[in-house]
Amino acid sequence: MASLLxxxxxxxxxxxxxxxxxxxxxxxxxxxxxxxxxxxxGKTTLINAITGVHRPDAGSIxxxxxxxxxxxxxxxxxxxxARTFQIPQxxxxxxxLENAMVALVFGPxxxxxxxxxxxxxxxxxxVGLGGKADLPPDHLNIVELRKLxxxxxxxxxxxxxxxxxxxxGLTAAEIQEAIALIEGLRRQGxxxxxxxxxxxxxxxxxxxxxxxxxxxxIAEGTPREIAGDPAVITAYLGARRAAGGGDRAxx
Amino acid sequence: MAPTxxxxxxxxxxxxxxxxxxxxxxxxxxxxxxxxxxLQVLTFVFIFAIYAQxxxxxxxxxxxxxxxxxxxxxxxxxxxxxxRNLGLPPAVSLFVGPLLPALVGLGIGRxxxxxxxxxxxxxxxxxTAITQxxxxxxxxxxxxRWDGLxxxxxxxxxxxxxxxxxxxxxxxxxxxxxxxxxxxxxMRSRTGLAFATIHDNELVAGVSGVDVRRYxxxxxxxxxxxxxxxxxxxxxxxxxxxxxxxxxxxxxxxPLLYSIAGGLRTPEGPILGTLVVRLFWxxxxxxxxxxxxxxxxxxxxxxxxxxxxxxxxxxxxxxxAAVGARPAVRR
Numbered sequence: 016m017a018s019l020l021x022x023x024x025x026x027x028x029x030x031x032x033x034x035x036x037x038x039x040x041x042x043x044x045x046x047x048x049x050x051x052x053x054x055x056x057g058k059t060t061l062i063n064a065i066t067g068v069h070r071p072d073a074g075s076i077x078x079x080x081x082x083x084x085x086x087x088x089x090x091x092x093x094x095x096x097a098r099t100f101q102i103p104q105x106x107x108x109x110x111x112l113e114n115a116m117v118a119l120v121f122g123p124x125x126x127x128x129x130x131x132x133x134x135x136x137x138x139x140x141x142v143g144l145g146g147k148a149d150l151p152p153d154h155l156n157i158v159e160l161r162k163l164x165x166x167x168x169x170x171x172x173x174x175x176x177x178x179x180x181x182x183x184g185l186t187a188a189e190i191q192e193a194i195a196l197i198e199g200l201r202r203q204g205x206x207x208x209x210x211x212x213x214x215x216x217x218x219x220x221x222x223x224x225x226x227x228x229x230x231x232x233i234a235e236g237t238p239r240e241i242a243g244d245p246a247v248i249t250a251y252l253g254a255r256r257a258a259g260g261g262d263r264a265x266x
Numbered sequence: 267m268a269p270t271x272x273x274x275x276x277x278x279x280x281x282x283x284x285x286x287x288x289x290x291x292x293x294x295x296x297x298x299x300x301x302x303x304x305l306q307v308l309t310f311v312f313i314f315a316i317y318a319q320x321x322x323x324x325x326x327x328x329x330x331x332x333x334x335x336x337x338x339x340x341x342x343x344x345x346x347x348x349x350r351n352l353g354l355p356p357a358v359s360l361f362v363g364p365l366l367p368a369l370v371g372l373g374i375g376r377x378x379x380x381x382x383x384x385x386x387x388x389x390x391x392x393x394t395a396i397t398q399x400x401x402x403x404x405x406x407x408x409x410x411r412w413d414g415l416x417x418x419x420x421x422x423x424x425x426x427x428x429x430x431x432x433x434x435x436x437x438x439x440x441x442x443x444x445x446x447x448x449x450x451x452x453m454r455s456r457t458g459l460a461f462a463t464i465h466d467n468e469l470v471a472g473v474s475g476v477d478v479r480r481y482x483x484x485x486x487x488x489x490x491x492x493x494x495x496x497x498x499x500x501x502x503x504x505x506x507x508x509x510x511x512x513x514x515x516x517x518x519x520x521p522l523l524y525s526i527a528g529g530l531r532t533p534e535g536p537i538l539g540t541l542v543v544r545l546f547w548x549x550x551x552x553x554x555x556x557x558x559x560x561x562x563x564x565x566x567x568x569x570x571x572x573x574x575x576x577x578x579x580x581x582x583x584x585x586x587a588a589v590g591a592r593p594a595v596r597r
Contacts, residue, residue, distance in 0.1 A: 121474055128455070
């Protein structure tokens with residue numbers, strides 16, 4: 016599979032803390048890759064490095080052959096990379112509709128306002144927020160806010176989605192919905208890199224999993240390989256088992 | 267709750283109706299009275315509503331300026347010097363002069379592109395002091411230092427006192443309404459949407475594809491032009507003179523008071539706020555003397571912010587809606 020996103024030796028430190036230590040990663044077109052690791056393992060930092068929020072100290076990140084590490088976040092977004100935030104971050108003084116329009120207007124599609132409005136309404140309908148389109152986002156609960164995050168990322172027309180824990184705090188039924196949605200996106204040919212603590216989701220939808228541990232990639236492989244990897248069991252699953260977390264690690 | 271004021275500003279289309287209403291109201295007043303003091307106060311309101319509009323536009327992009335007097339003063343000086351030294355008709359220099367503060371705005375915007383909130387406020391505040399120093403010292407040969415310059419009048423010579431007052435009133439009104447329409451359509455445009463996202467969250471705006479740098483700089487440039495236009499208009503009509511006093515602190519604070527009182531981040535707010543605060547000041551407080559009345563104004567603002575945090579404009583909208591709804595309720 017041709018690789019869409021390719022990272023080589025991505026390194027980032029904050030003060031004395033090495034948050035990312037020579038991480039390599041690859042996401043192919045239409046591939047769903049999971050990114051797991053304990054809190055502080057560097058998952059969100061990696062997403063921030065890809066989206067230009069943090070500039071890596073060393074290493075290279077290319078998207079479709081283009082180097083990203085020197086680009087501003089908006090340029091990277093317009094190349095076709097969209098992300099959600101772990102804590103939903105809507106624009107509070109815009110309506111929900113306008114929130115969904117922003118990525119359409121300024122993202123890779125660069126739609127006009129009227130076209131963006133029509134499209135955003137359709138997308139909000141599809142995630143079940145159609146009835147609240149003209150309200151400000153403080154009318155949404157946490158699940159709806161996550162849906163809005165997702166709607167915004169979907170609206171952009173990106174080819175690569177970076178999903179940062181979109182399932183945290185969802186009920187079993189809602190997680191089922193999210194799994195169906197992600198599988199639908201994959202069928203449309205989107206590439207997805209997802210940070211996820213809900214192992215059920217990871218094992219179900221990801222073709223490949225990357226495990227970070229204190230900023231370093233300690234394993235990479237299919238869900239089956241990862242579940243059986245001794246280094247992973249020691250560093251991640253095992254630690255949870257030892258702590259009495261059972262086999263539903265990370266929940 | 268209704269959509270927020272800022273988002274409503276981008277979607278409701280009737281700015282043309284509101285503009286016609288303002289023109290009709292102002293014309294009606296002219297038909298009823300030619301009271302010179304009132305005409306002058308209202309001319310002042312028109313001009314400073316343009317100034318407040320400029321501050322509010324910059325605020326709409328999330329940038330908090332405490333140095334707007336820089337733009338006001340530079341617009342006045344540039345236009346007056348163009349008219350005096352190069353012989354440009356004031357009707358032309360009025361629009362060319364503000365290009366100087368627009369450029370300075372682009373420069374300040376570029377320089378401060380990573381600063382926010384009070385940090386940005388302090389730096390813009392500092393620029394006013396620097397500009398005043400430059401105007402008085404480095405360019406003293408051109409600006410006549412502290413004594414300042416006489417400004418050529420915008421209206422033809424030989425008008426009666428009343429004719430000149432009416433003329434200034436109409437020019438102020440026309441430019442205020444034109445500015446209002448321009449800002450209202452800008453706020454509803456793609457650019458306005460970009461400004462609002464930057465106001466709300468620069469990080470998310472950036473990863474959504476909004477070129478934060480570019481739009482922030484653009485907002486400062488546009489704000490510089492409009493504030494400069496107000497400064498030039500004021501010089502050529504009301505004060506007919508400009509001096510370095512224009513770079514004072516008060517002139518940086520006033521547009522902030524007007525905008526907050528009227529309703530931040532709506533194109534109507536700065537006009538309403540300038541009208542209410544200024545009429546209150548001129549008709550009631552000026553007689554108290556400067557210092558106490560300034561305290562009263564700030565107290566008034568505190569009351570507005572406490573009880574109507576979105577300013578007076580949403581209150582007016584609600585009033586209009588209530589009046590409009592009443593006949594239907596009775597039936």
